[in-house]
Amino acid sequence: MGCTGTVGGAGFCDHCGRLQAGTSVPGGGPQRPAAASRAMLRDSWTVAGLVSLPVLTFAPDRATTHLLRVPEEARFCGQGHPVGRSRAGRPGLDEGSCPRCRTRFSFLPGLRPGDVVADRYQVVRCLARGGQGWIYLARDGHQDDIEVALKGVLHANDEKALAAAVQERQFLNSLDHPNIVRSIDFATHDDPVAGPTGYIVMDYLDGMSLRRLLTAAKDPAQPDVSLPLDHILAYGHEILAALDYLHRRGLLYTDMKPDNVMRTADRIKVIDLGGVRRDDRGFAGLVGSPDFLVSLEELQTQGASARSDLFALGKTLAELFRHRTPGPDTPGAAHDALGVESFRRLVARATHLDWHRRFASAGEMSEQLLGVLREILSGGPDRQQPEPVSLFLPSARLLDAGLGLVPPLHTWIAEEDRAVWDDGRPSARLVALGLPVPRPDPDDPAAGELGTVEAPDPQSLLNKLATVVQTSVEVELSRCRAHLELADPRSAAAALAAAARILDVRADADWRLAWHRALLALTGDRIDEAARQFDAVYADIPGEIAPKLALGYCAERNGDAPVAARYYAAVWRRDAFQAGAAFGLARLRLGANDRAGAVAILDEVPALSRHHDTARIAAVRVLSSRLPGGLPTASELNHAVRRLATLHLDGGERHGEARDRLTAAIREVALDLVRSSADADAADLARGPLFGEPPTERGVRELLGRSYRALAQQAHHAEDHNVLIDRANAVRPRTRW
The missing domain is CATH 1.10.510.10 (Transferase(Phosphotransferase) domain 1)
Known part of the structure; x- marks a missing residue:
């Protein structure tokens, strides 16, 4: 259903002022502004390169003077006394004299159609009542009768005062911005009631107010x-x-x-x-x-x-x-x-x-x-481009502690139970050191020096910072982060306190301090305190990604999967180069035994991301690992094998240490699978070099034994070599000799 207003002969609705479908603008009547005519040649215009807004066409404003009234609560005489109010059921007067001070008042437009202001602007009609005076539509007799708006703003009791006021307002004519109505003149007119009145002369706009x-x-x-x-x-x-x-x-x-x-x-x-x-x-x-x-x-x-x-x-x-x-x-x-x-x-x-x-x-x-x-x-096709970073420097660190890594050799050497799944959730300390770093304040006294400081390690950075003589918040925050890297929370807290003293009364309003307080709390594994500080940062800079990524981790650590997913998903939908959010979502899906969902998220990490290969390794591990919910299916294992063949490992070599370790991990799970009558049969595994031709329990055992022996060749100590050989012997098929 469309607008219920009446469509006049010009095709415009008398209610919403919009040109109705199927109608056209007539040739007669006042000339419409050229900008609106040009706008009609296209369907939309774009703001900030992000939002496409429809081009609208509006009816000329046909407001009539008798419908424009000053509200009673705004009616006062020149001395500030209430006047023109209704009493005993009788309507208030629009014109008259104040009964207390006898000052004349009028709440009717001072200009009427045909009046000429400053021997130049001929009034067409009254448009509206503004905060300071009436607004009129007029034609400029010096400029081919183009339409302008007259905004009454100034009254003065004498011409000298008005002249001074006019001079003071002339700066408006110098303003030139596409989002500000153009002020083209300042004119005066002698109002019979209010006295000399100043009018701002502006471009007349075809549209509607918000x-x-x-x-x-x-x-x-x-x-x-x-x-x-x-x-x-x-x-x-x-x-x-x-x-x-x-x-x-x-x-x-x-x-x-x-x-x-x-x-x-x-x-x-x-x-x-x-x-x-x-x-x-x-x-x-x-x-x-x-x-x-x-x-x-x-x-x-x-x-x-x-x-x-x-x-x-x-x-x-x-x-x-x-x-x-x-x-x-x-x-x-x-x-x-x-x-x-x-x-x-x-x-x-x-x-x-x-x-x-x-x-x-x-x-x-x-x-x-x-x-x-x-x-x-967020979530549009432009996610393949990293989002411009505003207040934080980009971070190369991935918030992952192993999901995207090839299992290290000690995985098979250690005595702990390897059947327990590690989803790679990073420690709070790792997250504190891996979150993005706030960009230095360019107005900081030491900004120039800090921009040239390069140090290979946190202790070297501290040594260089000690040479900076300026009193600087950014220097203290850099010290704070360096001490956190060195696992010295007491010194980090002292540097943060020094930054707060420099800021003095501004400290409570500076989100950078809250951010570093949160990092300090994370390194101490005080998750609730860190979450409160990160939330304060989010309140101050709600358009930034970093605090939402941090809040997602805090919620994950507290076991609140829905809240963690909400933050991670918001970050991930917005920027596909924030792989830390993708790994967080993958961990949450693994916690719900949703392998396919975890892999789908990891597959979204774009090829241009520095973490693309890591995400592909993680997908192989997700498909081929024993989760708390049980073993993968034969189909999932086969999928892992196909993906393994496409991974870029060991510098691109077809055989190498990393590929051998991933192969061993997959064969271990395959053996568990073929021995489990509840899940799958060996016949469901793909034929090939990974599981045998055809796959059988005996064949998988033999291949797994070979994997353990290949891993033994990677050992650097005799004891480790012997552990892996023992594993190979334990898994090989039994024979009579």
Whole structure:
């Protein structure tokens, strides 16, 4: 069912403002903006190279003046007294004089169709009521009657004050950004009630505000209008680009809300520049909406700032999220997906009540928003390319302790029970040392020196760090990691405490300290404490992969397989080069005796990954090992044999030590299998050099004995050689001589 509004002769719905299917834009009437016409030549436009948004065509806004009224709760005279309110069932006055101070007031548009402002702009009609004044559609008589918007923002009691105010607002004309409505002039007009009034002259935009868009999206009568989460994040990305542009120029926007962002055919535009002000940490005369403003206490202590702009954007994203609608093919946006949780944490940090805990810049917030967006869209075909790393350096270490390794020789020499399956879960210490390292802060005093430091081992690194004379947080964090490598947790903790002292009041808001506290807890096998610290990091940088990988491991160690799988899967869907997450998922599936599921995950490790060969070895071991649930089937063993033949082992040689060890491991399980009447018969094993021609128990015994003798040739000590020869003798078929 489509929109239930009435379609007029021009083909536009009078309810949602969208061009309806099967209709065309007529040739008559006001000229539509050229940008919208060009947009109609294609079906979509892309944000950040990630989200494809549909190109929309909107009806011209035909709002009429008599429908635009100032709400009673916003009606005050020039002296601040409430006026124009309804009483005893009688409607309030739109015009009159204040009964207390006799100041004249008017809540009707000051300009009427046909009025000319500054001998140039002829008013067509009133469009809307803004936070500071009325907004009008007008035609520029000096520019071929192109349509512009007049935004009334300033009133002054004398011309000299107005002239000073106009001069102060001229900086708006210098702004030029694709996501900010263009301010092209500043004009004045003498209002008969309000006195001299200033108007920002802006490009007239063909579209709808995000407020109107979310209203349409939550209307069940308009199923064709949607607001999925990936679109919300795309809008946020474009808004952040606009805010970053303003902030870098020492300006604040101050009045961010859904009403002040326009969705045009193929662009997001921040509109209503009436509240833009210099970033001087003051707040007198601040323009803003109560539901999107920071607290008065913050304004009094910190003043208006970039962080208060980002607070308002966080509130805006939260408002859009409350009215989101499902999007197609975005499983990461499902209500229980980790991407949704990451979005909530993004908003929570942007709107944190503590000024220090919020994003410090639009660029910082944009990095995390893009990470969350990638998570929402994860699982697509572009996973073959590694994701750009933001706040962490790439790590070459694989979080695996043996699943992807060829069994070492001591596996057959040791006395422990080799029937117990080792899924390769790494120790907490190995994980602490293998997780990605935070990128050094480029603003750190020692950043230049640290960028040149190279050391072959942690002790050499400590020796070099001792020569750095600057007081540096990054130096202390590097010391902390080096001491962890040397298994010296006390010195690591001392270095971390030194970093906290340098940061002083900023220490509690610095996620790097929480990250290193988590690493310190992991090396001590304090999993719950590490999980709390990693969760704090996730709250601060919700777009990053590293804390989710760490939280997946902590959940795995605590035996919470569903939570571990949720984190591992979110990382793995997002970046196929995070092989640690793949191995974690494989371990979880093995714990559920799901060999096929574990192999399927390992097979997803791309050929370009440094861990591709390791994953292929792991798949062979998964298919050919005894799990707690029992032996593999003959079909699984045969599959392992076929895979073994394709592995690149021993430098590419057809025979070698690694291939001999894997062959011995497979033959051991084959012997167990043919001796087990409950599982399979030797006839089910593939004929060939690994199991014999044809496979029989006697034949498998003979081949396994040969494997043990080949392993004995790898031994470096006589005692080890003898153990392996004894194994060969014990397994060989019995004979009479």
